[in-house]
Amino acid sequence: xxxxxxxxxxxxxxxxxxxxxxxxxxxxxxxxxxxxxxxxxxxxxxxxxxxxxxxxxxxxxxxxxxxxxxxxxxxxxxxxxxxxxxxxxxxxxxxxxxxxxxxxxxxxxxxxxxxxxxxxxxxxxxxxxxxxxxxxxxxxxxxxxxxxxxxxxxxxxxxxxxxxxxxxxxxxxxxxxxxxxxxxxxxxxxxxxxxxxxxxxxxxxxxxxxxxxxxxxxxxxxxxxxxxxxxxxxxxxxxxxxxxxxxxxxxxxxxxxxxxxxxxxxxxxxxxxxxxxxxxxxxxxxxxxxxxxxxxxxxxx
Ligand code: ATP
Numbered sequence: 001x002x003x004x005x006x007x008x009x010x011x012x013x014x015x016x017x018x019x020x021x022x023x024x025x026x027x028x029x030x031x032x033x034x035x036x037x038x039x040x041x042x043x044x045x046x047x048x049x050x051x052x053x054x055x056x057x058x059x060x061x062x063x064x065x066x067x068x069x070x071x072x073x074x075x076x077x078x079x080x081x082x083x084x085x086x087x088x089x090x091x092x093x094x095x096x097x098x099x100x101x102x103x104x105x106x107x108x109x110x111x112x113x114x115x116x117x118x119x120x121x122x123x124x125x126x127x128x129x130x131x132x133x134x135x136x137x138x139x140x141x142x143x144x145x146x147x148x149x150x151x152x153x154x155x156x157x158x159x160x161x162x163x164x165x166x167x168x169x170x171x172x173x174x175x176x177x178x179x180x181x182x183x184x185x186x187x188x189x190x191x192x193x194x195x196x197x198x199x200x201x202x203x204x205x206x207x208x209x210x211x212x213x214x215x216x217x218x219x220x221x222x223x224x225x226x227x228x229x230x231x232x233x234x235x236x237x238x239x240x241x242x243x244x245x246x247x248x249x250x251x252x253x254x255x256x257x258x259x260x261x262x263x264x265x266x267x268x269x270x271x272x273x274x275x276x277x278x279x280x281x282x283x284x285x286x287x288x289x290x291x292x293x294x295x296x297x298x299x300x301x
Contacts (some may be wrong), residue, residue, distance in 0.1 A: 001027070002028070004025065004183075008022070009048060019041045019055075022041075031184075035199060035291075040203055044205075074150070077153070079155040089124045089125075090111050094111050120142075134164070155185050157169055158170060209294065223286075224263070224289055225260060226283070227281055228255045231280055245260050245269070246258060246259065
């Protein structure tokens with residue numbers, strides 16, 4: 001079932017068109033990654049969906065109802081959440097619950113439940129000002145979930161965190177996606193690939209690619225063999241470009257990326273060639289292109 005449907009969304013700031021004719025839908029129960037480079041229009045899009053910015057034109061329907069105020073169904077974590085540092089987590093969440101129209105008792109019960117779920121119950125009576133970045137992000141997700149929204153929207157939930165914090169939030173998102181539809185923005189493609197079911201890739205405010213991750217993989221993923229060496233392999237790279245089994249060769253410094261029709265069939269042929277030419281290779285990896293490669297292709301178009 002479609003939870004949200006976005007049609008021809010446009011947002012202009014003066015002459016600058018930040019979001020241009022964007023259409024997509026979000027299926028209930030899916031975890032969707034909104035991908036784009038800096039300035040692509042991710043925050044502007046999410047803010048329009050969260051009813052925090054008015055679109056210049058276009059429509060957003062939620063559960064079939066068009067352009068209604070559906071904020072009660074949405075939980076939103078902004079890119080730069082602001083907390084009251086003198087409050088503790090329980091006080092903050094209860095306030096957020098009450099602001100969204102819940103009773104104090106219900107807000108308190110839900111706050112305790114969420115602090116437990118998000119793994120910060122031990123720190124619930126500590127002042128938020130002393131929280132780490134990862135703990136603040138967890139608290140931000142808790143405030144977004146306080147009123148049991150149907151759709152959780154997270155704007156760049158991991159980009160400001162260190163590797164440990166990032167891992168923790170990614171694991172948390174994997175847990176949350178079991179029970180809540182999630183739309184999150186990121187420019188860290190590897191993270192998106194790890195948690196999302198569907199992808200919406202935008203470039204300069206326009207939709208570039210969208211679909212389920214598995215379908216995009218099927219459509220765009222290519223086998224690639226990467227060879228690194230102690231010396232520049234440019235001349236060798238050019239010499240294998242015309243092999244029937246090779247679709248593309250990219251050579252940079254001492255590394256050659258060889259896109260092939262079937263890596264399993266080509267790797268031995270390449271290893272024999274490398275041995276015959278006595279190339280001083282340091283690394284030989286067989287794999288497939290990632291979402292990042294597709295993204296780079298889109299951005300480079
Ligand atoms: P980032 O990853 O850097 O946060 P983003 O994909 O979220 O980027 P947006 O913040 O949505 O991108 O911005 C999209 C474009 O719209 C940018 O060129 C930005 O400068 C412009 N923009 C955003 N908000 C405003 C505003 N209030 N006034 C003028 N221009 C704006």
